[in-house]
Structure formats: C-alpha cells, structure tokens
Amino acid sequence: xxxxxxxxxxxxxxxxxxxxxxxxxxxGYSVTKNVxxxxxxxxxxxxxGKTTQQLRTRFSGYKNxxxxxxxxxxxxxxxxxxxxxxVPVDIFVLPxxxxxxxxxxxxxxxxxxxxxxxxxxxxxxxxxNSKKEEHTDKNMERDTSxxxxxxxxxxxxxSKETFDxxxxxxxxxxxxxxxxxxxxELLGSNGEEITIYLGNKASILSGxxxxxxxxxxxxxxxxxxxxxxxxxxxxxxxxxxxVLVLSRCSIMIQVI
Numbered sequence: 074x075x076x077x078x079x080x081x082x083x084x085x086x087x088x089x090x091x092x093x094x095x096x097x098x099x100x101g102y103s104v105t106k107n108v109x110x111x112x113x114x115x116x117x118x119x120x121x122g123k124t125t126q127q128l129r130t131r132f133s134g135y136k137n138x139x140x141x142x143x144x145x146x147x148x149x150x151x152x153x154x155x156x157x158x159x160v161p162v163d164i165f166v167l168p169x170x171x172x173x174x175x176x177x178x179x180x181x182x183x184x185x186x187x188x189x190x191x192x193x194x195x196x197x198x199x200x201x202n203s204k205k206e207e208h209t210d211k212n213m214e215r216d217t218s219x220x221x222x223x224x225x226x227x228x229x230x231x232s233k234e235t236f237d238x239x240x241x242x243x244x245x246x247x248x249x250x251x252x253x254x255x256x257x258e259l260l261g262s263n264g265e266e267i268t269i270y271l272g273n274k275a276s277i278l279s280g281x282x283x284x285x286x287x288x289x290x291x292x293x294x295x296x297x298x299x300x301x302x303x304x305x306x307x308x309x310x311x312x313x314x315x316v317l318v319l320s321r322c323s324i325m326i327q328v329i
Contacts, residue, residue, distance in 0.1 A: 074116045074248075074297030076194070078279040081167055082111060084264030085128070087285050088152050088162040095136045095149060095156075099164065100264065103129040107169040109186055112148070112198070114155055114162050116248040116280070116297035120148060120198035123187045128166065151198050161286040161293075163264075234259055234318040237329065245310045248301035249283075252292040252316075260292040261321040269296055270325040271303045282322075294324070 086099040102108065104127045112120040122144075124131035135152065138145030152162050167186070195201025236256055244250045252260055261267065263284035270277055280296040287293060307328050308314060317325040 074113055074118055074295065075278050075280070075299050077111055077113075077118065077165060077167075077190075078266060078281065082109075082165040083167070084163065084266075084281055085110070085166040086164045086264075087283075088112070088156060088164065089285075090153060090156040095153060097129070097132045097136060097164070099129060099132070102166045102168060103127065105166065105168045109167040109169075109190075111165045111196075112152070112162055113165055113295075114160055115286075115293075116295040116300070118194055118196045119151065119162070120196050121187060121190050121194065148198060161283060163281075163283060163285075163295075235315055237313045237315050240304065240308050240310055240312050240314060242310060245304060245308070246301060248297045248299070248304075249293055249295050250316075251287060252294065254289060254291055256318070257291045259318045259321065260294075260324075263290075265322055267294060268323040269294070269300065270319075270323070271300075272307065272326070272328060275325065276303065 083101070085102045086097065089096045089098055106127055107123075107125055108128055109121070109123045110128065110131075111118055111122075122131075134142060134145045135148050138149050140146075155162050191199050191201070234256070236253070238244070238250055240250075261282050263282060265282045267280050267282050268277060269280050278296060278299045280294055280300065283293040283295050284290045304314070313329060315327040315329045317327060319325060
C-alpha cells in the first residue's frame with residue numbers, strides 16, 4: 074500500500090454493501106478515464122486494475138457482473154466476502170494526467186504500470202501469492218530513517234497530544250490501528266494521506282485515514298505492511314505503543 078501512495082495513488086472512495094446490493098461510493102474521479110485503480114483492505118493491496126472507461130462505468134461491472142465476466146464475478150465475490158465480515162474495502166486511483174510522451178506519441182500510464190505493479194506486489198485477487206507479496210515488501214522497503222532533530226515539526230514534542238494504544242491481534246498483524254472517540258478530532262478527514270514517523274530514530278511511511286471502517290466514523294490509521302513489520306519488530310501482542318499527534322495529517326509512534 075505504501076508504495077502505491079508514494080507514486081501518487083489517491084483515495085477515491087470505498088465499497089459498501091446494503092442487503093444483497095454492492096455499492097461503490099466514489100468521492101472523486103468517478104468520470105476519470107485511463108485510470109489505474111487498486112482495492113485496498115486494511116492497508117493490504119487486494120487487486121490492481123486499469124480501465125479506459127469512466128471509473129464509475131468500469132465499477133458497474135463489479136456491482137452487476139455478466140455471466141461471462143469472470144474477473145467481475147470473482148471481484149464481486151471477493152469484495153462481498155470482506156464487507157460481510159465488516160472488513161473495509163477502499164478504492165485508490167492513479168489517474169493519467171496525459172503528460173507522458175515518447176516523441177510525438179502519448180504513453181498510457183495505466184497500461185504501462187499495471188503489469189509491473191502486479192508482478193512486484195502480486196495482489197491476491199490478481200492471482201498473486203500472499204507470501205510473495207510480503208517477501209517483496211520487505212525486500213523493497215527503502216531506508217527512510219532520520220534523526221528527529223532534522224524535523225522542525227518534531228522540535229517541541231512535549232507540547233503535542235499523546236495517548237497510548239494496546240496492540241491486539243488485529244493491530245499486530247494487519248498494519249492498522251483505531252483512534253478513540255476522545256481523540257478523533259485530532260486527525261484529518263476520511264481518505265487523507267497521513268505521514269507516520271516510526272520510533273525515536275524515525276523511519277517514515279505514508280498511510281491514510283479511514284473513517285468508514287468504524288461505525289462511529291472514528292479514524293482508522295492505515296499503515297500497511299511496513300507498519301505491521303515495524304510493530305512486530307518492536308512490540309509483542311498486549312504491549313502498548315504511544316501515539317504522538319503532530320498535526321491532523323502526521324503522527325509519530327513511540328516505543329514505551
């Protein structure tokens with residue numbers, strides 16, 4: 074997930090379900106064409122696809138797949154299976170701004186990137202292997218560590234809001250955590266990108282805020298596999314981690 078955000082993928086909405094009806098709630102890019110899109114659940118990339126149609130038109134195929142459309146049928150079932158279990162499915166997109174050219178010939182960004190991303194990330198719904206995905210994420214993780222003294226926004230840590238979060242099984246394994254009602258107003262809006270600093274020698278990752286996963290609209294911080302790996306390296310289940318709110322779209326997680 075982190076690598077998609079780093080190359081420009083943006084939150085565009087989420088899937089929901091009402092009775093038997095699958096609903097695509099697009100908050101942006103609904104009429105965008107030539108787009109690369111991804112379905113992400115709790116920070117885990119489940120599917121990557123592309124379309125030359127308007128995004129809302131393409132997604133109508135997932136909502137109501139025809140008998141011969143195996144990809145639509147499979148993704149419809151996969152999305153439903155998660156939503157029935159109250160597991161969120163978010164939509165991210167990388168629109169083509171039309172600026173890439175080779176000589177006089179325009180390059181279709183979505184078509185050019187799709188195969189490379191699927192090969193490197195191996196999303197499960199694209200037929201990938203989840204073990205390969207985890208292995209690739211570990212191997213491709215960049216060294217983004219830095220001293221806290223280099224960050225002006227971290228210069229007065231004592232003045233920032235802090236709270237502790239207990240690491241249960243889901244937080245330990247799935248690369249996300251929830252923010253309580255008491256502290257929810259400290260964080261940004263649904264879909265906003267959030268910078269997460271990890272530890273006192275801070276490594277940086279890009280995540281996003283999900284306010285649709287919890288029924289009371291409290292923020293869920295989606296950090297993906299990089300966050301999951303870091304948590305496993307520094308905590309055991311049942312430990313507490315300290316969250317330092319630097320701004321509405323930046324936090325630091327400390328080992329206590």
